[in-house]
Amino acid sequence: MDRGGGMLMYYRRRGKQQTLKVWRSICTACLLLRDMLWCGTVTQQTAHKNTMVICVLGRYLLKSSLCSRSWCRKSSLYSAGHGFQPEEIREKLRAFPGGAVDLLTQGETGLAVLTVNNPSRMNAFSGAMMVELEERVSQLESWTQGKGLIVRGAAGTFCSGSDLNAVRAISNPQDGMKMCMFMQDALTRLQRLPLVSVALVEGRALGGGSELSTACDFRLMTPDSVIQFVHKHMGLVPGWGGAARLVRLVGDRHALRLLGGALKVDPELGLRIGLADGVLEEGAPQDGDEGAALRQAEEWLSRYTKGPAEVIRAAKRVVSSGRELPLTEALRAEKEVFGTVWGGEANLRALAGKTKHK
């Protein structure tokens, strides 16, 4: 595991240690007070007052130690209490086969490419692909040397959402809720990966495909591409976390326009409202070179992933906590992440050199 790796483990361990420390301090203070009372050093009234102070302080400290633990728990959205039984849902989803979600990790560059691969259905997500997506996210969670991630679709188009054949078969409310929790969980974990992620949108990103694009840190569009939240036309709203993420990306009014109008977002509109972060150059399909857009995306992403993995991953972590947590908790999380790089190899190397930021 790298220096900054295993944030989850780190916070769990830290949270437990802090809670133990607080309990130990409370017990020691109470025992001390008891001894003083027995020896007659303090009156019963003073002892009573001090006990109250210890209890209030202890409560506060325990609460704040539990606070830092709650951030680590946030890496999985739902639990059994919410009726979330992942294995049961996986089994149900596997009944709808077809397509694949491919993952390629490049050790030398620290970049990974995740490809939604179901071209005969415009890369729609079959049930089996939803399960595969979650598995790939798990793989990326334990890829401790990674720095960047490109999410794309096969054969020149991004993703047309969930496979309508599977959707029809699980259109009852219970199954819909299960699929919703499963995909929200998988995409939230994708968004929280300590990797700088970019959705490479070629062709169309429709419905769940548009939601998938919002789970990345950035969106790059090819000139003829379209992102469209078509949910309204399906009598739906987003359920994979796309609405909550869209509001944070473009603000509530643009989000309402995109959802309420099922507007087609081309690169120009995408750039204007802040949904797109860049437009790639014209040309890939005409040249018969399918990899051109991917190469451009890799080059674009490499600007933000150059440098030591522990520093890039730490940068993503502080942004993730800043994006999701209230300020006080985000500041505490930032302090913890800061502690993983301060005095670290990259920091010491930089200090030893003659640094000038020109």
Ligand SMILES: CCC(=O)SCCNC(=O)CCNC(=O)[C@H](O)C(C)(C)COP(=O)(O)OP(=O)(O)OC[C@H]1O[C@@H](n2cnc3c(N)ncnc32)[C@H](O)[C@@H]1OP(=O)(O)O
């Ligand atoms: C989470 C909520 C959701 O995601 S709800 C699903 C939202 N998505 C949709 O409604 C997409 C519906 N599909 C379309 O609008 C069109 O197929 C789009 C993607 C625009 C492509 O049009 P066009 O280039 O003319 O190709 P086409 O329609 O002939 O499609 C090729 C084959 O792909 C299939 N396909 C496409 N999308 C899906 C989908 N989401 N689920 C299942 N199959 C899909 C089409 O049916 C077509 O298949 P076939 O060649 O007729 O066998």
